[in-house]
Amino acid sequence: MMDDFFIRALIAGTGVALVAGPLGCYVVWRRLAYFGDTLSCAALLGVALALLFEINTTLAVFSVSVFISMALLLLQRRVNLSSDALLGLLAHSALAIGMVALSFMTWVRVDLMGFLFGDILAVTPFDIAIIWGGGAFVLIVLVISWHSLFAATVNVEIAQAEGMRPEQANIVLMLLMAVVIAISMKIVGVLLITSMLIFPAAIARRFATGPEHMAVLAAIVGILVVFGGMFGSLHWDTPSGPSIVVAASVFFIITAIPATSFQMIKNSSIEKNDT
């Protein structure tokens, strides 16, 4: 019989995987991985603010992520710097401010490791409610705006000319990413959040025949990865957040080996037998 906390962890992880997979497809297609990293750095500032003002952590992380996203949109228009430089500036400013703010709060004892690497075994029923509630919201919005989001991803100009409102789609995507970062922070931690977005999509890509197919596959792969990581961490007694990401890497490496390589190994062994 599995322990309650372990089952809760699996339910929470599944909830995150279900939304992170489909949304992660957009992160991969639109090359937003670094944007995801920036938001996760900002998440630490959110944690600091939550402790400072004694508000809900998820809400604080979400608000800071939204703030950073909007700051990025504004800076892209005003400042003559490339997006990746701007993202670097924003990420490290947020991270540094967060750390400085935490150091001022001498009365708070923070388990920094818990925030950096997640604490999936400590999820409460309330956390699960937030994850599944927030996740359902993200999925509904994603399904409703799927068409315009996808059109804007393929080509902004076609989308604009043919009446799909791509700017609106971009803002929706940023908001959804902020929600996913906020709800998945507890599972894998600030440092590894982006991996929940990128790994399942990257793995699904190899088997997908269409964009919608890839989104569904990514969700399934995400769940497999969470289960693999959790049972691995149980078996080898390793930290669960990093274990999930290790499981994802292993999964990715296995699927990244092209089928032809297997063929080659087979062939070369046959040749060896011949000689």
Next chain:
Amino acid sequence: MIQNNSSLITLKNAGLFRSGRWLVRGVNLTVNSGEILTLIGPNGSGKSTTAKMAIGVSKPDEGTAHKRQGLKISYLPQRIFIDWTLPIKVNRFMNLTGQVRRKEADEALSLTGAIHLAKSDVRTLSGGEFQRVLMARAIARKPELIVLDEPVQGVDFNGEIEIYELIRNIRDELKCGVLLISHDLHVVMAATDRVICLNGHVCCYGTPMSVANSKEYKVLFGARAVSGLALYQHRHDHEHLTDGTVQSKDGTIDDDCSSDHGNQPHIYKHSFEYNRTDNHDG
């Protein structure tokens, strides 16, 4: 130009300013239903910019752009980059900005000679194949206006003629307006109703058919005129230099090009009965 109920898009004295210079300025144009308007001009003359302003992709910094309410546009941009990580088959691509019935999608693909590609992955198509798919997508939407930015790129010569004929047929069938962009100063298709020549501003406009029917034209291009292609020769008598000044053919440099048009009335005032090659040496 006369604005009436059939006008789909209108630009009035429109200009776009980017990174310290005007990409294009003072453009007036109207596209009506059932009419093909071609924009020609050398590289960097503002053809794509003008088209983008006309259909609302870019907002003009000067002048106005007007689009008929609820106008259904199909747009073929000059370049499309599809990320390698994005798996998308031609069938799905046909429904990119709106649901198209399978039968209509297949008909459009057959028209452009791309039906055999329906199940192919878009990323594996060659330039010419992709162009045909883009064209099919534009047709299948049954638009009121098609905007094509250099639609014959990567298409071989026979395919080029086919595509130009196709554009004409689509216009006849759908009764839609067509805004066509070509960088080729010499080849403009016969079905073009009007041609606007851009070079950072409107240099001239007129009907190529009157040009094609003229004696000089037949003497010059008799053999090709039969093939369904009209040739519209065009020579610029001045060049716009990077610093914004204008160099005439005789080498003199001026602040703007108005003086180059010599003693002729300014070129916007040319009438539709424009029936000579555009060689306004003044």
